[in-house]
Amino acid sequence: QSALTQPASVSxxxxxxxxxxxxxxxxxxxxxxxxxxxxxxxxxxxQLMIYDxxxxxxxxxxxxxxxxxxxxxxxxxxxxxxxxxxxxxxSSFTIRSTYVFGTGTKVTVL
Amino acid sequence: xxxxxxxxxxxxxxxGSLRLSCAPSGFTFSSYWMHWVRQAPGKGxxxxxxxxxxxxxxxxxDSVKGRFTISRDNAKNTLYLQMNSLTVEDTAxxxxxxxxxxxxxxxxxxxxxxxxxxxx
Numbered sequence: 001q002s003a004l005t006q007p008a009s010v011s012x013x014x015x016x017x018x019x020x021x022x023x024x025x026x027x028x029x030x031x032x033x034x035x036x037x038x039x040x041x042x043x044x045x046x047q048l049m050i051y052d053x054x055x056x057x058x059x060x061x062x063x064x065x066x067x068x069x070x071x072x073x074x075x076x077x078x079x080x081x082x083x084x085x086x087x088x089x090x091s092s093f094t095i096r097s098t099y100v101f102g103t104g105t106k107v108t109v110l
Numbered sequence: 111x112x113x114x115x116x117x118x119x120x121x122x123x124x125x126g127s128l129r130l131s132c133a134p135s136g137f138t139f140s141s142y143w144m145h146w147v148r149q150a151p152g153k154g155x156x157x158x159x160x161x162x163x164x165x166x167x168x169x170x171x172d173s174v175k176g177r178f179t180i181s182r183d184n185a186k187n188t189l190y191l192q193m194n195s196l197t198v199e200d201t202a203x204x205x206x207x208x209x210x211x212x213x214x215x216x217x218x219x220x221x222x223x224x225x226x227x228x229x230x
Contacts, residue, residue: 034214045114045221052216091157
């Protein structure tokens, strides 16, 4: 199972919006709505930010939103803040009942 | 408060074995599917394995199938990952993670991880 494709890095200034893409295939991202996004600060536990493509867990800021079109899912962070600087990973359930993560995107707040 | 604490990591020689443990607290362990996910140094997250609530259903990534075994003891409130025939490519921080309820596969809580180093 190949990793889902994400841009290596995305940057933005405070207050701006950025979008991270996550491209898979019809066997994973395009096959259902079990797409999740995780924020990972190095050395800490990853945190679930989005599940089921668009849903936010309790406690996650509404500045984070998710969407999907075909085989590509996206995470948008609006009103970018310094604390958003981290690595972000998408993840998808697959038709083989396994899971696959994305390659990861480093978000830098300029 | 939900917490997951991994243990059992360390240095092991290629071909060796290691058993990781994950101790959950703050929730009813027996009601949740559980996962193991790993991250090699400088690399991204990679899903390893998952297990259902009573341990009767397990799934593995191709890279570990036949070498790793996930299991759980609900009476002891512990999740395990038995790792055999280890190679240098298995060097990583291993995280245990809880799946959301109602069969949703997203992992809503993660531990801090335990480092496994495979080296001669």
